[in-house]
Amino acid sequence: MKYLVLIYGNPASRSVWASMSDEQKAAGLRAYVEFNDDLDGSGERIVSERLAAPELTKQVIVRDDEVSTTDGPFAEIKEQLAGFYLLECDSEARALEIAARIPEAPYATIEVRPVMGLTGDVDFDLADL
Template sequence: MKYLLIIHMNPANWEALPAEVREAVMAGHEEFIKELTGTGELLGFAALADPSQTRTARVRDGELTVTDGPYLEAKEWLAGYYAIEAETPERAYELAGKIPDAKYFAIEVRPIMASSGLEM
């Protein structure tokens, strides 16, 4: 089954971490990517830019409107994700726990839907 491991981050909490901790978290992603590439469980990944770079597009009454900022007002924001393929939900949870950010922030584990619906 495919899963999205979604990294949620609070920028104020990230900035409050010592520089060496932030550097270790970032370096830990390299090791995590190597591990999942080796096991064949990694489908893809991306880190996302700071929310200040976000624009939101909406079409209402046939008109496109683009506004600054993310759609939701929240203290936490989507920082990045890993798309994986895991044999069991427990394995997906285990891998989520290995993401370096899990020590400081939340990692959401969400099944990815196939075109016909949930792969459950």
Template structure:
């Protein structure tokens, strides 16, 4: 089963971390990528730029409305993901606990829609 592990960032928390804590998070990602690459569970992973680089596109009355910035102004935002393929949901949850950001913010574990996955 494929799962997306969505990493959320809270800039108020991140801004209070020491440089050593930040380096620990970065090294934790390197170690985690190595682990799930070796296990064959990693499909892809990418970090995202900060919300200040976002453009939001909407169609209203058949007219595009394009605005700079994220859809919602929040303290937490989606900052990256791991797309994994593992045997069970408990394994996906166990992997999510290994993502270093979980120590400071949230990791959302969401199955991908497939013929055997839960419906909308």
């Protein structure tokens, strides 16, 4: 089963990172490399990425066939999506175990969500599309 693991940064996690020395930051990044290598070795990591700053966000809104875009995050919120993992795990318990091992987990909020796939709960034949 696939699971999307979302990593949300917040003011506390950003201040922890900002207060770290260069050596501590390098050690934190090495922890991610080791974590990713471990997941690659087990075959559980499909992809993971760090996201750019929320200020670089663009929203696309389509209403009545009109397309508009806006800059920046839509809502003023404290937690912003900072990165993600897409995992292939045998169970939800395993996905939760992996999420708890994310190096940033002690400072961030981690969300684990099952991926439904194309058909999800919808009952139809893909050949009919």
